[in-house]
Amino acid sequence: MMTNPTGRLTQGQFSFLPDLTDAEIALQIEYGLKKGYAWSVEYTDDPHPRNTYWEMFGNPMFDLKDAAGVMMELNACRKTFPNHYIRMMAFDSTRNTESITMSFIVNRPAKEPGFGLSRQEVKGRSMHYTVHSYATDTPEGERYGR
Amino acid sequence: MNAPLYSIPGAAPAAPAAAAPSSGQDGGARTVNQVLAESQIEAVMDELDRDLVGLVPVKQRIRDISALLVIDKLRRNLGLEAQAPSLHMSFTGNPGTGKTTVAMRMAQILHRLGYVRKGHLVAVTRDDLVGQYIGHTAPKTKEVLKKAMGGVLFIDEAYYLYRPENERDYGQEAIEILLQVMENQRDDLVVILAGYKDRMDTFFKSNPGMSSRIAHHLDFPDYTQGELLQIGERMLDGMHYRFGPGAQQVFAEYLSLRLQQPHFANARSVRNALDRARLRQASRLFGERDRALTKDDLSTIEVADLRASRVFAAPAA
Numbered sequence: 001m002m003t004n005p006t007g008r009l010t011q012g013q014f015s016f017l018p019d020l021t022d023a024e025i026a027l028q029i030e031y032g033l034k035k036g037y038a039w040s041v042e043y044t045d046d047p048h049p050r051n052t053y054w055e056m057f058g059n060p061m062f063d064l065k066d067a068a069g070v071m072m073e074l075n076a077c078r079k080t081f082p083n084h085y086i087r088m089m090a091f092d093s094t095r096n097t098e099s100i101t102m103s104f105i106v107n108r109p110a111k112e113p114g115f116g117l118s119r120q121e122v123k124g125r126s127m128h129y130t131v132h133s134y135a136t137d138t139p140e141g142e143r144y145g146r
Numbered sequence: 147m148n149a150p151l152y153s154i155p156g157a158a159p160a161a162p163a164a165a166a167p168s169s170g171q172d173g174g175a176r177t178v179n180q181v182l183a184e185s186q187i188e189a190v191m192d193e194l195d196r197d198l199v200g201l202v203p204v205k206q207r208i209r210d211i212s213a214l215l216v217i218d219k220l221r222r223n224l225g226l227e228a229q230a231p232s233l234h235m236s237f238t239g240n241p242g243t244g245k246t247t248v249a250m251r252m253a254q255i256l257h258r259l260g261y262v263r264k265g266h267l268v269a270v271t272r273d274d275l276v277g278q279y280i281g282h283t284a285p286k287t288k289e290v291l292k293k294a295m296g297g298v299l300f301i302d303e304a305y306y307l308y309r310p311e312n313e314r315d316y317g318q319e320a321i322e323i324l325l326q327v328m329e330n331q332r333d334d335l336v337v338i339l340a341g342y343k344d345r346m347d348t349f350f351k352s353n354p355g356m357s358s359r360i361a362h363h364l365d366f367p368d369y370t371q372g373e374l375l376q377i378g379e380r381m382l383d384g385m386h387y388r389f390g391p392g393a394q395q396v397f398a399e400y401l402s403l404r405l406q407q408p409h410f411a412n413a414r415s416v417r418n419a420l421d422r423a424r425l426r427q428a429s430r431l432f433g434e435r436d437r438a439l440t441k442d443d444l445s446t447i448e449v450a451d452l453r454a455s456r457v458f459a460a461p462a463a
Contacts, residue, residue, distance in 0.1 A: 058285070065264045066296025068334040073292065 009047050009112055012087060013104040022071065025106055029067040029088065032102055037090035038062045039070045041077045043107075045084045045143045048115075048133050057081075060091055074106060083109045083144040109135075109144030175223055181216045185258045194251055199380070200373040204248060207364050208255065215259040230333050232361040233261060236304075236350075237340040239366025242412030245340040246302065248366075252338065253298040262336055264296035272306040275320040283316040287323045295334050304339035305349035321353060328359050369412050374401050378416045382447065387424065390448040403457050419455065426451040 010016060020028070029039055040060035044051065057077040061070060070088075077086055086107035089100050113134040120128040135143040175181045182188050191212065194205060214231060221228060233256065237245040250267055257265025270290055277283035291299065301307070309315040328337050339356075341349070343365065350357035369377065375398050382388060389397065400419065404410060427447055431439060 059289075061289075061292060063293050064295065065266050065293070066334070068263075068331065069292030069295035072288070072295070072331075 007112060007114070009085065009105065009108065009114075011047065011049065011103075011105060013102060015105055019108070020104070020106065025074070025088070026067040026071055028102070028104070029070045032090040033064060033067065033070075035090075035092070035101075036094070037092050037101060039064070040089050040091065041070075041073050041086060042089055043077055043081045043084045043086045045081075045109075045140060046133065046136055047085050048136070049131065054085075054087065057086075060089075062093075078107055081107075085109065111144065175220060178216055178220070181219050185216075185260070187212055187216070187255065187258050190251065190255050190258060194255075198244060198247065198251075199376045200369050201244060201248070201366060204244075204364055204366055207362065208248075208252070211362065212255060212259065215256075215261060219259070230261070232332055232359070234328055234332075234337045234360045235339070235362040235364060236346060236360050237338060237364050237366060238343040238346045240342065240368055240412060242414030242416075243366035243368065244413060245366055246300070249298065249300045249338050249340065252336075256298065256336060261333075262297055263334075266297035267300055268294040268297060269300040269302060271302050272317065275301070275307065275324075276316050280316075283319045284323060287320045291323070291327050291335070295331075297335060299335055299337045301337065301339050303341050305341045305345040308349055308352055310352060321356060325355050325359060371398070371401050371405060374405075374412070374416055377413050378420060381417055381420055385420075385424075387420075387445050387447055390446040392449045393447055393452055396449050396452045400452055400455060400457055407457065420447075422455065423447050423451045426454050 006016070008015070014020060032039060038060045041057040042054035043057055044054035057080070058073055061073065064070060074086070074088065084107065085105060087103055087105045090102035092099060092101040115131045115133050118130050118132050120130070122128055175184060191209065194208065198205070211233070218228060218231070235252070237249065239245055246269065249269075253262065253265050253267040256262045268290065274290055275283070275287045277286045307317040307321055309317055324337065327335070337360075339346070339360065375394075378397060378401075379389070379394075397419075401416070404415065404419070424447070430448070430451065431437075431443065437443075
């Protein structure tokens with residue numbers, strides 16, 4: 001069974017589109033800033049769908065007026081982790097929302113091996129299924145070539 | 147990056163549309179007046195002339211900068227590319243000469259001309275940039291820089307950033323980060339440094355890199371007595387007060403005496419003097435318990451309110 005038909009990780013917004021250019025990312029950030037969101041940058045090399053919390057790269061950025069500031073942080077993150085997944089998150093602090101409202105991947109490793117489906121036979125003829133990232137067989141920091 | 151294995155509707159022909167002919171874009175303004183009409187820069191300049199008393203050299207330099215920006219826009223419309231001018235500035239002058247006020251205006255002017263995208267002003271001092279322990283300074287400075295992106299970063303009393311007497315001071319680190327961003331992200335933000343003349347001179351002497359990256363060194367002159375009087379009247383007007391009969395002459399007299407005393411802080415001293423006069427006016431009216439106070443009574447600063455100042459007492463003693 002093919003678990004990775006596009007050869008790419010599809011999580012968050014725009015993940016079925018070609019990679020956004022920096023200008024397009026800046027436009028998205030600008031949109032979020034206009035709505036009053038606080039942007040933050042997160043990275044990981046374990047992109048399992050259930051791995052909800054990625055590592056934060058610096059603090060969330062409140063009180064920014066222009067996308068250039070967020071892009072500065074993103075570029076710093078890309079420089080530090082060129083072969084990791086990096087995503088932008090927009091936090092809406094409005095009362096009763098207080099949650100992430102936008103999230104999209106802005107950096108991917110050159111090669112994305114995807115996920116395998118592993119089966120486990122249990123009592124009787126029952127099967128337990130789980131999704132396993134091929135990349136996570138190697139230790140952290142060495143997963144996507146480096 | 148991996149290209150997706152599927153096709154995206156409408157993705158192919160999108161690319162070449164962007165390269166339109168360079169002339170005729172941007173509305174194609176050809177005359178200075180057209181650019182001025184588009185940017186309403188004149189309104190800001192007039193406001194500057196009207197609201198700020200004196201400061202002739204400063205206003206002239208702002209006019210020069212605005213003219214360059216307008217001409218640059220015209221050149222760009224005709225396809226004459228030039229690098230965006232460096233707009234980092236340093237404001238030097240004695241206390242109370244209007245450095246912060248002008249910085250605010252500068253943000254507006256640059257925004258209307260389209261040289262900064264958002265036109266907000268972030269005013270900081272050493273405390274906001276320099277950390278308390280190793281590794282604290284860089285994130286702090288960067289956070290401030292990120293907030294200032296698209297606007298103007300105003301660093302008040304910038305000479306405090308550099309403390310030669312303490313070799314382990316983290317100010318130098320903040321300066322280095324600032325320099326890097328000032329150089330590399332010139333079209334994202336404008337940095338304005340402000341401080342007293344003599345101390346800024348030593349600051350620039352010990353940081354030649356900083357000095358050379360700042361294109362505009364503006365010196366704010368002290369106000370003359372006449373200008374101070376004008377400023378005082380505007381302040382009163384803004385607070386809905388006015389001078390009673392004879393009070394204006396007394397205030398002029400007060401200024402000439404005060405100018406000879408030490409620690410005179412120009413417009414700031416004028417404001418303080420007026421605030422004290424308001425206090426005296428208040429307690430004078432407070433004393434007259436049974437009088438029905440009219441609007442006139444409440445908004446008039448009388449001669450007595452000014453005469454009570456210790457500045458008048460000093461020469462007599």
